[in-house]
Amino acid sequence: MLACVTSCALIGLEGATIEVEVDIAPGLPKVTIVGLPDAAIREAGERVRSAIVNSGYHFPGTRLTISLAPADLRKEGPAYDLPIALAILAATRQIPSDSLNKCLVVGELGLDGSVRHIYGVLPMAALAAARGLETLYVPQSDAPEAALVEKINVLPVESLNAIVAHLSGLLPIRRFESTIGFDDETVEAPSTTDFAEIRGQEHVKRALEVAAAGGHNVLMSGPPGAGKTLLARAMPSILPRLTLSEALDITRIYSVGDLLHTSGSGLPLIRQRPFRAPHHTISHAGLVGGGRWPRPGEISLAHRGLLFLDELPEFDPRTLEVLRQPLEDHVVTISRAQGSLTFPANFMLVAALNPCPCGYYGHPTIECTCSSALIARYQHRISGPLLDRIDIHVQVPPVDFDKLTDERQGEPSKTIRARVEAARQRQTKRFQAHAHVTCNADMGVAEVREFCGVDSSGRALLKAAMRQLQLSARAYHRILKLARTVADLAASPRIETVHLAEAIQYRPRQQN
Structure with missing residues (x-):
């Protein structure tokens, strides 16, 4: 039988x-x-x-x-x-x-x-x-x-x-009718710290707004207690709302990873952009995915969301180096003897680090206790090619007493988020004919050439920046993409010199 x-x-x-x-x-x-x-x-x-x-x-x-x-x-x-x-x-x-x-x-x-x-x-x-x-x-x-x-x-x-x-036809099972709707207006921002509660650091807030508007990677450097982690954890409150297709993509990954029931929402559909913050002791397979039966890693669980790496130099350098290809291609391929599997990994990288092991190198009032050799060895734990793939490098200085005790609140996340979503809408309209591009950070060389043209004064500024900052060809294209995002936030159809100047200032002064 x-x-x-x-x-x-x-x-x-x-x-x-x-x-x-x-x-x-x-x-x-x-x-x-x-x-x-x-x-x-x-x-x-x-x-x-x-x-x-x-x-x-x-x-x-x-x-x-x-x-x-x-x-x-x-x-x-x-x-x-x-x-x-x-x-x-x-x-x-x-x-x-x-x-x-x-x-x-x-x-x-x-x-x-x-x-x-x-x-x-x-x-x-x-x-x-x-x-x-x-x-x-x-x-x-x-x-x-x-x-x-x-x-x-x-x-x-x-x-x-x-x-x-x-x-057997004795007691039919009734078809399940879904009552889950997806309305952008009803999806609330995640319960995180509001930007209005963060005192000072206005230039860092601006950098994070630009990053959220264009999907750019960010590296924050500063002494302990300056607010790097707080700023990163507040960033989900200004990210644009998910579209239905993005929500289904994320839900598929979390379903395979068996994480839907632990997501905390109680719903079968992921409605907020992921925020993943793995500890620096994470393994290679935990970060990029793997195992005998390959499963998505943290970079795939952060797809269409944010991956926060705190204390970046404390991560295993070999583990960090595997981020190079996903940051460029937005996918990660895991190869085994039985075959290869490809997982999506289109995420925003937000990283934070101290300038030295003790954390006080360059601090205005606290003396650093690290030797120059120790500082150099610590800073070189992050390779130049990886740093070159990060669009925005920003210093986070210590906050003085007057700003900490100021009762006036800053700009709320809701207001910043509205500007970010308006900029994303301009990008969505611009890339209608380019299905693989969803935001400025996704642009390839052809899209940069088509949408990121500059005038003669802008070219002169870029030429000077390339020479003085010793920028690579990758950094040149990333500056143009970043300038396009700054122009989108300003509702400008063209990239002006002032937009290029702001984008250039986010590059590091010294290349490792």
Whole structure:
């Protein structure tokens, strides 16, 4: 007796159809699972056996062969429990075999027959819709996530008994109707520090506004306690609201990483730009992604959001160097013997560092205790090529007493955010014919040539800056992109000399 149920595997951020085939043949009682399963799948036999028996159905006491096809694709996770159980019930004719046509089934089984949460439901639902499958059976807790995909019937399954009753026509499961809307006007800014509460540092606030408006990378340098971390953590409050397509891209990554249920929003759709702040002890795989079964790293979890690296020189230099390619290409490719996977990594990098190990090199009142050799060694922990990929370098000086005790508040984040969103709207209109470009920082050489033209005085200023600051060709293009953002904030159709001057001042005075 043979039965087949369609299920799904995850390959990076994409789904792949898996045919779960069950064959029952005479012989000693034994369950054999083939098709490159991992340990969780090899243990599925005992979970499925207990779930079927405890739900009141018959489990065959003969030889049972379960094949997960295609056989050359590695499978992982407990999402195959429910399709295996249904295939066994269909093979033993306890449910109609034709009731499983044109549907996709995923879910983990408890020993009592309950259906538990699995990760990666969103790409699975997208695959079902793309393959023209009519129905998707998912755990009840994952139905809101699956329903984000249109043109597919999502049926939430609470238990093995419930889906058997549905397939037998006794008690149909009602289709899940999503009530999740996405209205830009109703998405509030994340609960973070407001820029109005930060005293002083007006030039740093301006630099962060420019960075948010164009999606540029930022490096803040200053002594301990000057406010670098506070400014970085306040930055999400001025980032532009997510579009629906961006929200779905981020949600797909968090779904595969099994982080939707820990995001804190309680919703299946990510509605705010990610803010990731990994500790400096993070591993290479934790930052860029990896593992035996590759998973997205911090740079992918920060996609369309902000990656904050505090105490930048304390990170392992070899770990930092892997950021070079993602900062340029906005994707990261993880290669293993079985193949390569590509994850999106279009993030804003915001980094903070002290000028020396003690933190007080160049401080106006506190003497530095570090030797010149120690300072040089500390500063050279960050390579020149990595620094060259950061658009904005800004000094964060200590805040004096008068500014700290000033009762007057600065400009609120809401006002700054309005200017940032207006600048982003100008960029969206400008790049309508360039689908791969969403903001000024994404521009390539061709787009810079098309949209970042300057007049003769601007060219003279750039020539002098290239000579005096010893700028690379990459830095030259980044200055033009930065100047385009400054012009967008000023609602200027052209890049003026004053916009170029502000962009040039954000370059470091000395190249490492």
